[in-house]
Each structure stands twice: as C-alpha cells, then as structure tokens.
Amino acid sequence: MRSKHPPARAAEAGNSTTRQGAASPGVQFLTVPADLAGQRIDNFLQSRLKGVPRSRIYRILRKGEVRVNKGRVKAEYKLQPGDVVRVPPIRTAEQAPAPVAGDQLRQLVEASILYDANGLLVINKPAGLAVHGGSGVRLGLIEVLRQMFPESQFLELVHRLDRDTSGAIMVARKRAVLTHVQGDLRAGRLEKSYLALAVGKWPRGRRLVEAPLRKNTLKSGERMVSVDPEGKPSETRFQVLERFRGATLLAAEPVTGRTHQIRVHAQFVGCPLAGDSKYATDEANRAFREVGLKRLFLHSSVVGCSLPGGQEVRVEAPLSEELESVLAELRSGTGVPLQP
Known part of the structure; x- marks a missing residue:
C-alpha cells in the first residue's frame, strides 16, 4: 500500500x-x-x-x-x-482495552517501592510479576506503574528481570535518566548483584564462569537458553556466601546481560539454582520444597548507578519472608537430602 x-x-x-x-x-x-x-x-x-x-x-x-x-x-x-x-x-x-490493575496488586507494588527521587524509581519486584505485558501476560510491572502514576509523562524500564526472579529493578521517570543509566549499563558501570541458592556444593575456587549462551525456542513456544560455542559471549562472577548440606548460597554478578544468564551458568557448573523449573531437576526441586521453597531462589539484591546530575544511587532490596524462612531452615541444620 x-x-x-x-x-x-x-x-x-x-x-x-x-x-x-x-x-x-x-x-x-x-x-x-x-x-x-x-x-x-x-x-x-x-x-x-x-x-x-x-x-x-x-x-x-x-x-x-x-x-x-x-x-x-x-x-x-x-x-x-x-x-x-x-x-x-x-x-x-x-485492539483491546488495557487491563486494569486491581487494588491488591497496586498496593503490593506501592509497598515494594524502595527509592523514588531524581527521576528514578527502584522497585523490589515480587516473584511471579512480569516486568511488562506480552507473550500471554496481560499486565506487567510497567503497566501497573503507569496506572499508579497517570500524571507521569515518562515511565520506562531501565533493565529487565525474569518473571520468576524477585528484587531490585530500576524504572526511569525521565528520558535523560534512562539514556544515562542505560549508557552505564552498556559500559559495564552499573552495579547489579544477585543472591542465588544453588543445588549441591559449589566448586571451591570457582569464581568466574565464561560460557557463550544461545537462546532457543521449543516447539511448545517455551524459551530456553543453553551453553553453545556459537552463542553470545557471557560472563558471570560468583562468590560463595554460605554453605549448607545440599545447597550453597551465592552472590552472583552478571558482567554481561544475557537471558537466563545466572541460571544457565550455574547449571553449567553443575549446581543449578534451587526452584528453577527450567534448568534444575524435578528431584532437586521436590527436595527444596521440603524446606519451604516454592519458587526460583534468585533475587536482585543490589542495584547501583550514577544519575545525570552526578548523584550516586545504591539500593538494597531485602529478601522476601519466604526466601528468608528457607535460609533459616537450612541454617537450623536441616539441610537438603540431596547428593552433591
């Protein structure tokens, strides 16, 4: 035409x-x-x-x-x-009318706001909430925020988190903030740290995983990622924080930002993340359900950046009660009855 x-x-x-x-x-x-x-x-x-x-x-x-x-x-x-x-x-x-966020969801998101100043929002995103609608999801975090702040002329995600991942995510209220912070993200100057619970004993001395990742879509439409020599270069830094029987608590810092990067790199080492329905075994996930874990144990714990005006922002997102109770159960000596 x-x-x-x-x-x-x-x-x-x-x-x-x-x-x-x-x-x-x-x-x-x-x-x-x-x-x-x-x-x-x-x-x-x-x-x-x-x-x-x-x-x-x-x-x-x-x-x-x-x-x-x-x-x-x-x-x-x-x-x-x-x-x-x-x-x-x-x-x-x-065209279809946009879905409206219910009061309960709005209250949950409002209670999850960790920082709101200088044109930047930081939300402690609950697990199970997608960051945006699409692919079968009618309503995501960004749509909820736009309904909560109808007077805002600009609201855009600075970066993304998987739907099953909880924790700190940044949303720009100003175009200048989005451009500046995403520039830091591309240059590797953005601070992003995660807490992850891995299945089994993390290998001693294994602090860096460099393995190329490639996205695949199954016939069912499910998106999976695997280590592949023809994939994109990917790098994650890991630090052991605490060891339990059958599990290891890690701090993970993705140097690159590939889809499912931390999850697949942990699986590559032989210690997939607990509660991961895509990359951990059913046996492992059943065992972790015995200690109260009903979701993926991956949490964006810290984000930090600079802003156009020169301000330095660093925000910590606390773990949910569910994840804290899992760690408390593991610390009690119960452990997880799994072989490494």
Whole structure:
C-alpha cells in the first residue's frame, strides 16, 4: 500500500499517536525526535499504539511490517535521532482495552517501592510479576506503574528481570535518566548483584564462569537458553556466601546481560539454582520444597548507578519472608537430602 505520508514529510513521533478505538488512517511514518533516542522500538510502538496487545506488536516486528529507515529491525533495536519508523495499519478489531490493575496488586507494588527521587524509581519486584505485558501476560510491572502514576509523562524500564526472579529493578521517570543509566549499563558501570541458592556444593575456587549462551525456542513456544560455542559471549562472577548440606548460597554478578544468564551458568557448573523449573531437576526441586521453597531462589539484591546530575544511587532490596524462612531452615541444620 502506498503511504500518504512519504518519509520526506514524516510527522514528529510525539504528534502521530494512533487514537485508541479509532480505525487506523493507514501506514504512518514517524520521525524519532532527539528526546526519544535510545528507546527500544517495541516500547516506542507500545506507547503509540494504545490498546494494541504487546503480542501483536511483536508479531508485526517479526513479520517485517514495521520498518526503520526502510529496513527490518528486531524488538530490541534502539532508536536513533531522525530514524523514520514505518508503522502499518492496525485494525480496530485487533485492539483491546488495557487491563486494569486491581487494588491488591497496586498496593503490593506501592509497598515494594524502595527509592523514588531524581527521576528514578527502584522497585523490589515480587516473584511471579512480569516486568511488562506480552507473550500471554496481560499486565506487567510497567503497566501497573503507569496506572499508579497517570500524571507521569515518562515511565520506562531501565533493565529487565525474569518473571520468576524477585528484587531490585530500576524504572526511569525521565528520558535523560534512562539514556544515562542505560549508557552505564552498556559500559559495564552499573552495579547489579544477585543472591542465588544453588543445588549441591559449589566448586571451591570457582569464581568466574565464561560460557557463550544461545537462546532457543521449543516447539511448545517455551524459551530456553543453553551453553553453545556459537552463542553470545557471557560472563558471570560468583562468590560463595554460605554453605549448607545440599545447597550453597551465592552472590552472583552478571558482567554481561544475557537471558537466563545466572541460571544457565550455574547449571553449567553443575549446581543449578534451587526452584528453577527450567534448568534444575524435578528431584532437586521436590527436595527444596521440603524446606519451604516454592519458587526460583534468585533475587536482585543490589542495584547501583550514577544519575545525570552526578548523584550516586545504591539500593538494597531485602529478601522476601519466604526466601528468608528457607535460609533459616537450612541454617537450623536441616539441610537438603540431596547428593552433591
């Protein structure tokens, strides 16, 4: 279909939002202004195609219906100033009203706010809450926050956590904060530390795991990651904090930021994380349920960064009562009846 708006006459992105509930006017060409540079294309589309399910946005990206400067891009592509984004027509029938967060969920998220200043939010994300909607999840942390703070003109995830992982996650309230902190993240200057409970005895002296990781999608649609020579370079630093019978408490610092990195690197060493339904054995998970563990024991315990104004921020996220009680049970001498 020939566009009514060729790239030379592209509208500014901030003035070209598709109106929710109305039929699409056809192909749109949106020029990215400087203040939106660095934003992922999927988030850019989500904020402009109000009511369109995130799964639909991923689908039009995969099929190449969205183009940037006439070329196909992946969902993680970060926009540059002056990029021209081609957005295909989105039929009204494919739009759906955004789900509304219930009072209980809002109260849970509000109680989980650890830091809110200088254009940055840090949330102690509960396990089981996705960071954003999509792939069968209708409502995630970022959608809840946008409903809690409707007056905020800008709210974007600085980084991500797996749905099953709890702990500190940063959300930017200002574009300048997002760009600055993500720059530190890419440069390896962001502090990120996790607490992880591994199955068995972690090998003495094993402080670094360097193993390339490759993502795979099973026929069922489940996403798995494995160590593969053709995968992306990946590095995690581990430190033993405490040893128990049948388990080891670790501090883990991902140098790179690959999907499921800590989980797969722990499995690679021979000590998968306790409660991990993807990478630990059913036998191990049954044994840890005996000491009260009903979820993945992986927690983002510390995040630290600098802000555009020069402030240094370091936030610690406490463990949930559930994980604390598991550690208390292990410290009592009960241990886990597993062979290393």
